[in-house]
Amino acid sequence: MTQTTPYAAHVSLRWSDMDAYAHINNVQFLRLLEDARVIAFRDWFDAAGAGDKSLLDEGVLVSRHEIEYRRPLGFRHEPVEIQLWVSRIGGAGFDVAYIVTDPAASDAPGEPPVYAVAETELALYDFAGASPRRMRPEERASLESRLGDRAPFRRRKR
Amino acid sequence: MTQTTPYAAHVSLRWSDMDAYAHINNVQFLRLLEDARVIAFRDWFDAAGAGDKSLLDEGVLVSRHEIEYRRPLGFRHEPVEIQLWVSRIGGAGFDVAYIVTDPAASDAPGEPPVYAVAETELALYDFAGASPRRMRPEERASLESRLGDRAPFRRRKR
Amino acid sequence: MTQTTPYAAHVSLRWSDMDAYAHINNVQFLRLLEDARVIAFRDWFDAAGAGDKSLLDEGVLVSRHEIEYRRPLGFRHEPVEIQLWVSRIGGAGFDVAYIVTDPAASDAPGEPPVYAVAETELALYDFAGASPRRMRPEERASLESRLGDRAPFRRRKR
Amino acid sequence: MTQTTPYAAHVSLRWSDMDAYAHINNVQFLRLLEDARVIAFRDWFDAAGAGDKSLLDEGVLVSRHEIEYRRPLGFRHEPVEIQLWVSRIGGAGFDVAYIVTDPAASDAPGEPPVYAVAETELALYDFAGASPRRMRPEERASLESRLGDRAPFRRRKR
Numbered sequence: 010m011t012q013t014t015p016y017a018a019h020v021s022l023r024w025s026d027m028d029a030y031a032h033i034n035n036v037q038f039l040r041l042l043e044d045a046r047v048i049a050f051r052d053w054f055d056a057a058g059a060g061d062k063s064l065l066d067e068g069v070l071v072s073r074h075e076i077e078y079r080r081p082l083g084f085r086h087e088p089v090e091i092q093l094w095v096s097r098i099g100g101a102g103f104d105v106a107y108i109v110t111d112p113a114a115s116d117a118p119g120e121p122p123v124y125a126v127a128e129t130e131l132a133l134y135d136f137a138g139a140s141p142r143r144m145r146p147e148e149r150a151s152l153e154s155r156l157g158d159r160a161p162f163r164r165r166k167r
Numbered sequence: 168m169t170q171t172t173p174y175a176a177h178v179s180l181r182w183s184d185m186d187a188y189a190h191i192n193n194v195q196f197l198r199l200l201e202d203a204r205v206i207a208f209r210d211w212f213d214a215a216g217a218g219d220k221s222l223l224d225e226g227v228l229v230s231r232h233e234i235e236y237r238r239p240l241g242f243r244h245e246p247v248e249i250q251l252w253v254s255r256i257g258g259a260g261f262d263v264a265y266i267v268t269d270p271a272a273s274d275a276p277g278e279p280p281v282y283a284v285a286e287t288e289l290a291l292y293d294f295a296g297a298s299p300r301r302m303r304p305e306e307r308a309s310l311e312s313r314l315g316d317r318a319p320f321r322r323r324k325r
Numbered sequence: 326m327t328q329t330t331p332y333a334a335h336v337s338l339r340w341s342d343m344d345a346y347a348h349i350n351n352v353q354f355l356r357l358l359e360d361a362r363v364i365a366f367r368d369w370f371d372a373a374g375a376g377d378k379s380l381l382d383e384g385v386l387v388s389r390h391e392i393e394y395r396r397p398l399g400f401r402h403e404p405v406e407i408q409l410w411v412s413r414i415g416g417a418g419f420d421v422a423y424i425v426t427d428p429a430a431s432d433a434p435g436e437p438p439v440y441a442v443a444e445t446e447l448a449l450y451d452f453a454g455a456s457p458r459r460m461r462p463e464e465r466a467s468l469e470s471r472l473g474d475r476a477p478f479r480r481r482k483r
Numbered sequence: 484m485t486q487t488t489p490y491a492a493h494v495s496l497r498w499s500d501m502d503a504y505a506h507i508n509n510v511q512f513l514r515l516l517e518d519a520r521v522i523a524f525r526d527w528f529d530a531a532g533a534g535d536k537s538l539l540d541e542g543v544l545v546s547r548h549e550i551e552y553r554r555p556l557g558f559r560h561e562p563v564e565i566q567l568w569v570s571r572i573g574g575a576g577f578d579v580a581y582i583v584t585d586p587a588a589s590d591a592p593g594e595p596p597v598y599a600v601a602e603t604e605l606a607l608y609d610f611a612g613a614s615p616r617r618m619r620p621e622e623r624a625s626l627e628s629r630l631g632d633r634a635p636f637r638r639r640k641r
Contacts, residue, residue, distance in 0.1 A: 021495050024521045025352065025514060027345040029400070030294065034341065035229040036201060039194040040499060047498045051560060071193040075233045084345070086525060136188065179337050182363045183356060183510070185503040187558070192499065198341060205340045209402060242503070244367060346610070351545040352513040359510060387509040391549045452504065 013157050015092035016052065018045035019112055022084055033082040038125050039074060042107055045091035046129070049105075053151050072102070073130035077162050082124045088112060089124070094157040101141055102132040103152055106160035128160035171315045173250035174210070176203035177270055180242055191240040196283050197232060200265055203249035204287070207263075211309050230260065231288035235320050240282045246270060247282070252315040259299055260290040261310055264318035286318035329473050331408035332368070334361035335428055338400055349398040354441050355390060358423055361407035362445070365421075369467050388418065389446035393478050398440045404428060405440070410473040417457055418448040419468055422476035444476035487631050489566035490526070492519035493586055496558055507556040512599050513548060516581055519565035520603070523579075527625050546576070547604035551636050556598045562586060563598070568631040575615055576606040577626055580634035602634035 020041050028034035082089070090112040097104035109125040135142040144152075178199050186192035240247070248270040255262035267283040293300040302310075336357050344350035366385075398405070406428040413420035425441040451458040460468075494515050502508035524543075556563070564586040571578035583599040609616040618626075 023514065023518050025344060025350065025517060028341060029343040029345070029347040030226070031345040035232070036194060036197040036341065039197055039232075040497065043194060043499060044497050048560070068188070070239075071236060073233075073235050074193070074197075075231075077231050078229060081228075086522070181356065181360050183359060183502060183508065186499060187501040187503070187505040189503040194499065198339065201341060202339050206402070244364070346542070351548070352510060352517060355510040355513055355548075384504070386555075387552060389549075389551050390509065390513075391547075393547050394545060397544075 013094060013155060015094045015108070015157065016049045016155065017112075018048040018091045018093060019088040020044045020048070020091055021088045024084055027084050031083065033084065035076075035078060038076060038078070038082075038109065038127070041089065041091060041109065042074075042076075042093075042127055042129065045093055045107065046105060049093055053155060054148070068134060068136055069102075069131045070134045071129055072132045074127065075129075075160070075162070076125055076127035078125050079123045079163075082109075095152045095155040096128060096157060096159050097130075098144075098149065098152050098156065101143055102130065103144075104159075105129045105131065106157065108161070126160050126162055128162075171252060171313060173252045173266070173315065174207045174313065175270075176206040176249045176251060177246040178202045178206070178249055179246045182242055185242050189241070191242065193234075193236060196234060196236070196240075196267065196285070199247065199249060199267065200232075200234075200251075200285055200287065203251055203265065204263060207251055211313060212306070226292060226294055227260075227289045228292045229287055230290045232285065233287075233318070233320070234283055234285035236283050237281045237321075240267075253310045253313040254286060254315060254317050255288075256302075256307065256310050256314065259301055260288065261302075262317075263287045263289065264315070266319070284318050284320055286320075329410060329471060331410045331424070331473065332365045332471065333428075334364040334407045334409060335404040336360045336364070336407055337404045340400055343400050347399065349400065351392075351394060354392060354394070354398075354425065354443070357405065357407060357425065358390075358392075358409075358443055358445065361409055361423065362421060365409055369471060370464070384450055384452055385418075385447045386450045387445055388448045390443065391445075391476070391478070392441055392443035394441050395439045395479075398425075411468045411471040412444060412473060412475050413446075414460075414465065414468050414472065417459055418446065419460075420475075421445045421447065422473065424477070442476050442478055444478075487568060487629060489568045489582070489631065490523045490629065491586075492522040492565045492567060493562040494518045494522070494565055495562045498558055501558050505557065507558065509550075509552060512550060512552070512556075512583065512601070515563065515565060515583065516548075516550075516567075516601055516603065519567055519581065520579060523567055527629060528622070542608060542610060543576075543605045544608045545603055546606045548601065549603075549634070549636070550599055550601035552599050553597045553637075556583075569626045569629040570602060570631060570633050571604075572618075572623065572626050572630065575617055576604065577618075578633075579603045579605065580631065582635070600634050600636055602636075 022033060026033045026037040026040070090110050092108045092110060093105055095103055096106035105128065107127045108123055110121050110123055133142050133144055180191060184191045184195040184198070248268050250266045250268060251263055253261055254264035263286065265285045266281055268279050268281055291300050291302055292298070338349060342349045342353040342356070406426050408424045408426060409421055411419055412422035421444065423443045424439055425443070426437050426439055449458050449460055450456070496507060500507045500511040500514070564584050566582045566584060567579055569577055570580035579602065581601045582597055584595050584597055607616050607618055608614070
């Protein structure tokens with residue numbers, strides 16, 4: 010599978026994302042990923058003509074998260090860059106993989122810092138009908154153009 | 168490995184744990200797990216004479232989360248029950264497994280509702296020295312008395 | 326006006342309520358007040374036969390908050406006690422006043438600690454019709470039995 | 484007193500700022516104000532040569548908030564504009580006033596939307612010494628250049 014260029018969502022930190030250890034709290038990383046999805050989905054599905062509504066309003070449910078923390082992140086005024094792409098497409102859902110790094114990390118010499126690597130499994134959902142739903146052809150087409158490898162987790166324990 | 172009886176932490180929901188879909192938000196589940204650890208660790212390590220300080224103040228860092236959402240949870244006044252136990256003990260860290268369910272679920276006839284299953288990998292950390300640290304014998308003894316199976320995830324995708 | 330006995334809502338802190346200063350964050354105090362209202366309103370309006378739905382689901386909108394912080398509050402396992410009562414009744418809304426203190430503070434000798442004093446102005450709202458609404462007689466009766474003085478702010482600057 | 488031009492901080496909303504009513508939650512407005520202060524203080528005190536550290540690290544404590552909600556705010560991808568200025572200077576603290584509106588609201592014809600008006604009382608604090616502290620001359624000079632009117636609350640009830 011050829012890795013496509015990940016989508017780069019820039020997400021601002023909030024001072025309150027820090028916990029009593031004065032680091033960005035581990036749970037808040039998931040919050041940042043949520044925002045990255047909101048930013049990316051608007052772009053991915055608008056571009057495909059599927060419309061913003063199809064995924065955010067109708068919408069999607071998270072059925073699984075996996076996240077590996079690589080290095081502590083402190084508060085800073087500059088946003089983080091969250092690179093994200095589609096890592097699996099199924100009949101009624103898909104996975105998104107993420108790398109949390111610095112903006113323009115790919116332009117800098119040397120290895121960019123990786124704060125976290127994560128993957129989310131999403132299920133398509135029809136909120137009006139309160140039931141899971143199948144993926145539409147235009148949604149699949151949009152997702153396929155974003156398809157890449159699985160999340161580069163450092164280790165799988167089992 | 169014989170499963171020990173899990174520790175049951177009762178964690179109150181907050182109205183604000185709901186998101187715009189009027190369900191307890193998936194990220195807030197991790198917040199509930201954080202609270203369950205705070206409640207359990209106080210008990211586990213006090214009981215072992217290791218003191219509350221050893222894990223919460225000195226403390227521990229989360230290095231990985233994995234969570235599988237099983238069914239939606241709405242807001243309610245009654246707390247949820249989070250059953251948690253130790254699922255791995257290493258030289259410088261350990262894992263905690265969780266089941267999010269209803270209080271006294273084990274007393275009710277039939278299958279208790281499972282809202283989520285999760286597992287967290289923790290690394291021991293010396294905040295004063297800003298470095299990882301080895302597990303102390305009294306910490307190990309306390310954790311061993313809580314040791315059980317891995318988290319009962321429904322499926323491992325790879 | 327005779328002060329009625331305030332309603333005492335016990336609200337659990339979360340470890341994440343602390344900010345990078347390792348104190349319960351000032352904004353989180355408002356979150357604790359929200360939970361105190363949810364707890365109290367259920368009791369107040371159920372007792373009056375108005376039902377839980379009338380205020381939380383139909384519901385109420387916050388139109389103003391005022392809060393005065395008296396002393397820092399650290400994280401602790403024991404809940405705080407939030408004493409609250411009705412401090413104004415209008416035709417389409419009412420005010421709630423609060424004192425954030427310790428459980429059983431009134432039983433202890435000496436002056437109980439006061440962490441914060443606050444007041445919230447609420448507007449009755451019909452979410453189905455998306456419009457403000459008038460207070461119903463049974464709601465007024467319930468509120469009148471909870472009516473007390475204005476919030477005991479230390480100073481009004483203007 | 485001549486009103487200076489307010490400082491305009493652009494703060495991004497998060498999807499999770501919405502509550503179960505699908506509006507930006509009233510408590511989250513205070514969170515947005517916190518971020519606006521973090522953005523503004525960096526600029527105000529750096530510009531005055533006082534350094535970022537003087538207020539955020541040493542730092543300041545919130546001793547009072549007052550906020551009036553004017554109209555509901557839904558989630559949107561574009562940031563809100565928070566206009567803020569100094570509304571009182573004392574010997575050991577100062578007040579900040581805010582208007583939450585839309586970016587470039589001042590450029591648009593007609594009356595710009597006002598989502599909320601607020602005011603915060605801050606006390607200077609020496610975290611190292613764990614005590615209140617007096618305002619330094621360079622801090623005062625910086626604040627005086629930002630001084631304006633009190634917050635334009637619609638009504639004062641008492």
